[in-house]
Structure formats: structure tokens, C-alpha cells
Amino acid sequence: MSKIKRTKAGEAVTALILDVFRLNGLLLLAGDRLVDDLGLTSARWQVLGAIAYAERAESVAWHARTMGLHRQGIQRIVNELEKQDIVEFQPNPHHKRAHLVLLTSKGQTLYEAAMALQNPWVNSLSKGLAVKDVNAARDVVEQLKTRLEEVLKDTP
Numbered sequence: 001m002s003k004i005k006r007t008k009a010g011e012a013v014t015a016l017i018l019d020v021f022r023l024n025g026l027l028l029l030a031g032d033r034l035v036d037d038l039g040l041t042s043a044r045w046q047v048l049g050a051i052a053y054a055e056r057a058e059s060v061a062w063h064a065r066t067m068g069l070h071r072q073g074i075q076r077i078v079n080e081l082e083k084q085d086i087v088e089f090q091p092n093p094h095h096k097r098a099h100l101v102l103l104t105s106k107g108q109t110l111y112e113a114a115m116a117l118q119n120p121w122v123n124s125l126s127k128g129l130a131v132k133d134v135n136a137a138r139d140v141v142e143q144l145k146t147r148l149e150e151v152l153k154d155t156p
Contacts, residue, residue, distance in 0.1 A: 013144065020141070034121055035114045047077045048103065048111045051087060057100035059092060086110060 006014065031042030040048075050063045060078050064071040078101055081087040086107035089099035103111060126134070 016140070016144075030121075034117050038110060038113055038117075040110070040114060043073075044077055044081065045111075045114050047074060047081065048086070048107060048114070051101055051103050052108070052111050057090060057102045059095065059098040060101060061098055063101065081107065 028042045031045060035041070035045050046067065047063065050067050051058075054063070054066075058066075060075045061071045063078075064074040067074065078087055082089065084106075085104055087101050088104050090102060092098050092100045
């Protein structure tokens with residue numbers, strides 16, 4: 001057992017991390033239920049969102065880095081979406097093997113349908129929350145994310 005005790009801030013961050021883990025699980029479950037009738041899962045919806053929000057067509061590896069996920073998992077989902085004509089691959093002028101991923105018109109329509117379901121859901125979920133409180137929570141999460149990214153890039 002470690003002889004180093006947690007600071008009060010360390011205790012608070014540990015509690016926050018556990019809450020974020022629980023929240024993530026609940027968000028995935030709620031997302032699965034929300035887009036099930038569209039034939040999507042939370043994971044597929046998340047990948048569609050990353051592609052839709054990208055400023056330009058990007059590779060699977062780029063999307064995985066942006067999402068903080070493993071390339072192999074994103075590649076599996078993108079391959080499934082490509083088989084259903086939801087995304088398509090285009091040649092990447094900067095890399096011979098890492099093709100660019102784009103939404104097809106079917107994919108764009110599907111993503112818009114998912115977002116049409118998400119808007120009333122998130123409005124209901126956020127009812128009674130002060131925007132300043134939500135932004136304060138986002139600031140803390142962003143600081144922790146930045147610190148983790150710095151630590152992880154320096155460790156093999």
C-alpha cells in the first residue's frame with residue numbers, strides 16, 4: 001500500500017474521475033437507446049460526429065487521436081459504416097495507405113437524424129442547470145484532459 005496520502009484536491013479529483021466514468025457509462029446507454037431506431041449505437045454516432053465536425057476530411061488515425069480512442073476500434077467502426085454506405089474513403093494526398101474518411105449523403109442524413117433526436121433530449125437533460133456551472137465543469141475537465149495529454153505524450 002502506498003505511504004503517500006491523497007491531498008484534498010487529489011480526493012476531489014478521484015471522486016470526479018469516478019463520477020465521469022459512471023457518467024460515461026450512462027451517456028453510452030442513453031445514446032444507444034436514443035439512436036437505436038436509426039440503426040446506430042453510441043460508438044457509431046460518436047464516429048459520425050467526429051467525421052461531421054472535422055474541418056476537412058481526415059484519416060481514421062486522426063479521428064482516433066481527436067476522440068482519444070484507439071485507431072483499431074475506430075477503424076473497425078468506419079469499416080462497418082463504409083459497408084453500409086454511410087461513409088466513404090478517398091485517397092489521401094499526404095499518405096498512400098491512410099485514406100481520408102467522409103460522410104456519404106446517406107451518412108449526412110443519418111447524422112442529422114441523430115442530432116434531431118439529441119437536441120430535445122439534451123435540452124431536457126440540461127433543464128435547470130446554470131450555463132456558468134456547466135462551463136466551470138467543462139473548464140475543470142479540460143484542465144485535467146490537458147494535464148493527462150502532457151503526461152501521456154512523455155511516457156511510452
